[in-house]
Amino acid sequence: MSAGKRLPGTPEPMHCWPGADGVRIAGDAWGDPAGPLVVLMHGGGQTRHAWKGAGRRLGAAGYHAVALDARGHGDSDWAPDGDYSMDRMVEDLRCVIAALGNRRPVLVGASMGGGTGLVAVGEDRVDATALVLVDVGPRIEMDGVERIHVFMDQKPEGFTSLEEVAEAIASYQPHRKRPRTLDGLGKNVREGPDGRYRWHWDPRFRAGTRNLDMRQDRLEACARSLTLPTLLVRGALSDLLSEEGARAFLEMCPHSEYVNVAGAAHMVAGDRNDIFGDAVVEFLSRTVPVGGAPVQPPHPIRPHREGPPEAIHDVP
Numbered sequence: 001m002s003a004g005k006r007l008p009g010t011p012e013p014m015h016c017w018p019g020a021d022g023v024r025i026a027g028d029a030w031g032d033p034a035g036p037l038v039v040l041m042h043g044g045g046q047t048r049h050a051w052k053g054a055g056r057r058l059g060a061a062g063y064h065a066v067a068l069d070a071r072g073h074g075d076s077d078w079a080p081d082g083d084y085s086m087d088r089m090v091e092d093l094r095c096v097i098a099a100l101g102n103r104r105p106v107l108v109g110a111s112m113g114g115g116t117g118l119v120a121v122g123e124d125r126v127d128a129t130a131l132v133l134v135d136v137g138p139r140i141e142m143d144g145v146e147r148i149h150v151f152m153d154q155k156p157e158g159f160t161s162l163e164e165v166a167e168a169i170a171s172y173q174p175h176r177k178r179p180r181t182l183d184g185l186g187k188n189v190r191e192g193p194d195g196r197y198r199w200h201w202d203p204r205f206r207a208g209t210r211n212l213d214m215r216q217d218r219l220e221a222c223a224r225s226l227t228l229p230t231l232l233v234r235g236a237l238s239d240l241l242s243e244e245g246a247r248a249f250l251e252m253c254p255h256s257e258y259v260n261v262a263g264a265a266h267m268v269a270g271d272r273n274d275i276f277g278d279a280v281v282e283f284l285s286r287t288v289p290v291g292g293a294p295v296q297p298p299h300p301i302r303p304h305r306e307g308p309p310e311a312i313h314d315v316p
Contacts, residue, residue, distance in 0.1 A: 004198060006075075007186035011049070013075045015066075017099040020091035021083075026075035027068045027096070028052070031059025036129070036288050037105040039093065040067040041113025043136075043267075045152050045201055047074035049187045050110070054269050057277035062290035063106075068096060070112065072202035074187075082204040089116040090125055097126065104298065106288055108280065110134035110269065111240070115219065122222020124302035129294035130229040130287045132280055135241045135266050137232065137249040138219035144240030144266065147172075152206055158196025165189055165197055173265065223252040228296040229287035230256035233279060235264035235271060257283060 013026035028048050038058050040051040048067035058065035069076035071092055072084055079088065093116060097105055107128045109117035114136035120126035151172045159165045162182040169188070189197040230253055234246045243260070250258055259279045264271035288294040 004190035004192040007189070007191060009183070010186040013048070013069070017096045019071060019076070019095045020088055021080065023071045023079055023092065024077040025068055025071065025092055025096055027066055028055065029064065029066045030055040031064045032062060033064050035059075035062045035064040035290055036284070036294070037097075037100060037103045038063045038065045038284070039097070039105045039107055040065060041089075041093070041107070041109040041116055042067070042070065042073070043111030043113055044070075044148070044205065045073070045199065046110070046267075047187055047200065049074070050267070050270055051108075053273035054108075054277050054280065057273075057281060058284075061281045061285075063281075063284065066096075066100065068093075070116075072205045074200055078202040079204075082202070084202070084205045086115055086119050090120045090123075093117075093120055094126060104129050104294070106130045106132070106284060108132040108134065109136070111136045111266065115215075118219055118222045121228065122219075122225045124299065127299045127301055128228060129296050130231070130284060131226065132231045132233065132283070133249075134233045134276075135235050135238050135268050137241055137245050138216050138223055138252070139245040139248045140240050141242050141245065144238070147239060148266075149206070152199070152201075155198075156203065158192055158194065158198045159189070160196060162189075162197065173267070220252060223249055226253045226256070228299070229283070231259065231280070231283045232256055233259045233261060233268055233276060235266055235268040236260050236262045237265040237271075238268075240266045 014028045017025045019025040040055060042048060042050045048069045051067040055065040055067050070089060072078050104127050107117035107120065114133040117131055118133060121128050121131050154168060162185050165185050166182055188200060190200055192198055232246060232249055234241050246258060250256055261268050261272050261275050269276045
């Protein structure tokens with residue numbers, strides 16, 4: 001099941017892997033497959049394409065960068081049962097890591113993807129070598145959350161033209177320059193039988209119950225349990241992760257490093273990919289060097305219990 005047909009010229013995924021529950025996970029990869037594995041996980045409503053620039057930068061630096069489309073997003077399958085909880089996202093991640101040879105990965109996650117990475121490591125479900133969180137933390141701003149939800153919920157009946165899609169994106173990201181052409185919009189929408197354009201994601205992704213208090217408690221516990229090298233990257237213009245929210249995370253995880261990217265909003269990698277890529281490569285060169293052993297020793301994985309205490313949908 002999908003939002004419709006892919007627009008002509010939309011890039012095909014380089015790879016597909018089996019996820020949890022038979023869901024197929026699509027992705028792209030850059031760099032030497034023998035290099036340290038870096039898994040890139042996008043935010044809610046985004047796709048693997050958000051990491052293209054960062055993936056190329058990591059690949060050029062000797063890492064094997066793999067960007068995933070989360071279930072229900074981009075070219076990945078929609079969940080048959082509509083389950084888009086953090087727990088299922090973590091299980092998808094574990095499945096992809098297994099398909100890639102069970103090598104210990106660096107986890108890089110933006111917003112929703114950062115929540116997935118934080119739970120995966122903080123609950124000992126993935127043995128990672130390092131963690132990079134991009135504009136996300138346990139404590140987030142509700143005004144920013146609501147703004148994302150309003151953007152994602154608009155036009156359920158579909159857009160009549162790509163120009164209308166471009167206008168919606170520009171309204172959400174007024175700090176970015178408008179693209180000169182509409183060619184790149186094909187990655188964000190699908191064309192339905194009625195000729196209208198709809199976002200690439202499963203609408204049920206937004207229909208799930210979101211208990212933000214429960215989410216915060218869970219992510220705070222995960223943050224306090226972190227022992228691996230951790231980098232928090234915030235967009236200085238972000239309305240989702242405030243400076244206070246970032247400082248709160250640094251208190252929960254005092255060994256973590258922090259980069260505040262000027263001129264970037266919530267979509268940090270897309271806004272200032274140059275600064276973002278340089279910051280991540282510099283961090284990894286010290287913690288997971290190419291050709292050397294990672295700083296973090298192997299860590300035992302906790303068996304995942306069936307029936308988690310809560311199935312929390314993360315915030316995009």
